[in-house]
Amino acid sequence: MKYRYLGKAGLNISALSLGSWINFGSKVDAKDAINLIKLAYDNGVNFFDNAEVYKDGLSETIMGNAIQKLGLDRDTYCVSSKVFWGGGLPTQRGLSAKHIRDACHNSLSRLQVDYLDLFFCHRPDYNTPIEETVWAMNVLIQQGKILYWGTSEWPVQQIVRAIEFANKNNLIAPTMEQPKYNMLHRTRLEHDYLDLFKYYRYGTTIWSPLACGLLTGKYNNNIPKNSRLTMPEYIGMKQEFLDSEEGQANIKKIKELVHIADSIECSLTQLSIAWCLCNPNVSTVILGASNVEQLQENLMAVNCMEKINSAVIENIELILNNKPKQELNF
Numbered sequence: 096m097k098y099r100y101l102g103k104a105g106l107n108i109s110a111l112s113l114g115s116w117i118n119f120g121s122k123v124d125a126k127d128a129i130n131l132i133k134l135a136y137d138n139g140v141n142f143f144d145n146a147e148v149y150k151d152g153l154s155e156t157i158m159g160n161a162i163q164k165l166g167l168d169r170d171t172y173c174v175s176s177k178v179f180w181g182g183g184l185p186t187q188r189g190l191s192a193k194h195i196r197d198a199c200h201n202s203l204s205r206l207q208v209d210y211l212d213l214f215f216c217h218r219p220d221y222n223t224p225i226e227e228t229v230w231a232m233n234v235l236i237q238q239g240k241i242l243y244w245g246t247s248e249w250p251v252q253q254i255v256r257a258i259e260f261a262n263k264n265n266l267i268a269p270t271m272e273q274p275k276y277n278m279l280h281r282t283r284l285e286h287d288y289l290d291l292f293k294y295y296r297y298g299t300t301i302w303s304p305l306a307c308g309l310l311t312g313k314y315n316n317n318i319p320k321n322s323r324l325t326m327p328e329y330i331g332m333k334q335e336f337l338d339s340e341e342g343q344a345n346i347k348k349i350k351e352l353v354h355i356a357d358s359i360e361c362s363l364t365q366l367s368i369a370w371c372l373c374n375p376n377v378s379t380v381i382l383g384a385s386n387v388e389q390l391q392e393n394l395m396a397v398n399c400m401e402k403i404n405s406a407v408i409e410n411i412e413l414i415l416n417n418k419p420k421q422e423l424n425f
C-alpha cells in the first residue's frame with residue numbers, strides 16, 4: 096500500500112480506501128463485511144468510508160460491528176461519516192447546527208467509536224447559512240468528536256466561502272472534499288477545484304473510481320446477473336450508464352481501453368483505479384466491492400500505477416477524446 100497526506104493535513108491515509116455505499120446491508124452481510132474489512136486492513140488500507148444515509152444507518156452499524164469483531168486498534172484506522180440525509184423529518188436533514196450534532200452522535204453510536212476521523216457535509220445546504228455549518232463543525236472538533244471536516248460535491252465557490260469564513264474567525268476550516276472522479280467524470284477535480292489545491296492544499300477522497308462498475312468492462316457486452324445496474328432501486332443508473340446515447344459512447348471507449356490494459360498486463364479495473372491515483376490531487380481512492388474477489392483485484396491496482404507512463408496516459412486521452420485509432424501507439 097502507498098500512503099498520502101490528506102491535503103495539507105498531517106493525516107497519512109492509504110491511497111486506496113474502502114467504502115460501504117450500496118453494498119453493506121444488501122450484497123454484503125455482516126460476515127462478508129468482516130472479510131472485506133479484514134482483507135483491506137491486512138493490505139494496508141487504513142480508511143473506511145461511510146454516511147448516515149447509507150441503508151439508513153445500517154451500513155454504519157455493520158461496519159462498526161465488523162471493526163469491533165476484528166478488534167482493530169483505534170489508532171490504526173480512520174473512519175468517516177457524512178451528514179445531510181438523516182431521515183424524513185425536517186430536523187433530520189441538511190446542515191443545520193442541530194442536524195450536524197445529532198448526525199454525528201448517531202454515527203458515533205452506530206460505528207461504536209468515540210470520534211470520527213473525517214466528517215463530511217454530504218451536499219451543500221442552500222437553506223442553512225454556511226457560517227452556521229462551519230461553527231457546528233468547529234464545535235464538534237473542539238469537543239473531540241471529529242478530527243477533520245470536509246465537503247462532498249460542493250461547488251468550489253461554496254468551499255472557498257467556508258474556508259475564508261473559518262480563517263477569518265479563527266475557526267477550523269474544512270480540509271477535504273469527496274468528489275466523484277473517474278476516467279468518464281473529470282471536470283470538477285481536474286478543472287473546477289484547481290485553485291483549491293493550489294491555494295488551500297485541499298485534500299480529496301474520491302468516489303466511484305470504476306463508474307459504478309462500468310470501468311471494469313463487465314457491461315461491455317451484456318448486463319451480468321446480480322451486478323449493480325440490475326438492482327431495481329438503481330434503475331436510473333442503468334438508464335444513465337447504458338441506455339443513453341452518452342452511455343453507449345462510453346461503452347465504445349471502454350472496449351478500446353481494454354487494449355491499453357492488456358498492453359501493460361493489468362486488468363481494465365486495475366488500470367481505471369490506478370489512473371485515478373496518477374492524479375496528485377487525489378489523496379485516496381475509495382473502492383467499492385461487493386465481494387472479496389473484487390476487492391482482491393482492486394487492491395492490486397497500486398502495483399499497476401508504475402506501469403502507467405506518459406505514453407499510456409496519452410493513449411488513454413486519445414480514446415477518451417475520440418481520437419482515431421491509428422494515432423494510438425501501443
Ligand SMILES: NC(=O)c1ccc[n+]([C@@H]2O[C@H](COP(=O)([O-])OP(=O)(O)OC[C@H]3O[C@@H](n4cnc5c(N)ncnc54)[C@H](OP(=O)(O)O)[C@@H]3O)[C@@H](O)[C@H]2O)c1
Pocket residue numbers: 113114115116117118122144145217247248273274301302303304305306307308309311313321322323324364381382383384385388389390392393
Ligand atoms: N460522497 C458521495 O456522494 C459518494 C457517492 C457514492 C459513493 N461514495 C463512496 O465511494 C465508495 C465507492 O463508490 P462506488 O461503490 O460507486 O465505487 P465503484 O468502484 O465505482 O463501483 C463499485 C462497484 O463496482 C463493481 N465492482 C467493483 N470491483 C469490481 C471488480 N473487480 N470486478 C467486477 N465488478 C466490480 C461492484 O458492483 P457489483 O458487483 O454490484 O456490480 C462494486 O460494488 C462508496 O462505497 C462510498 O463510500 C461517496
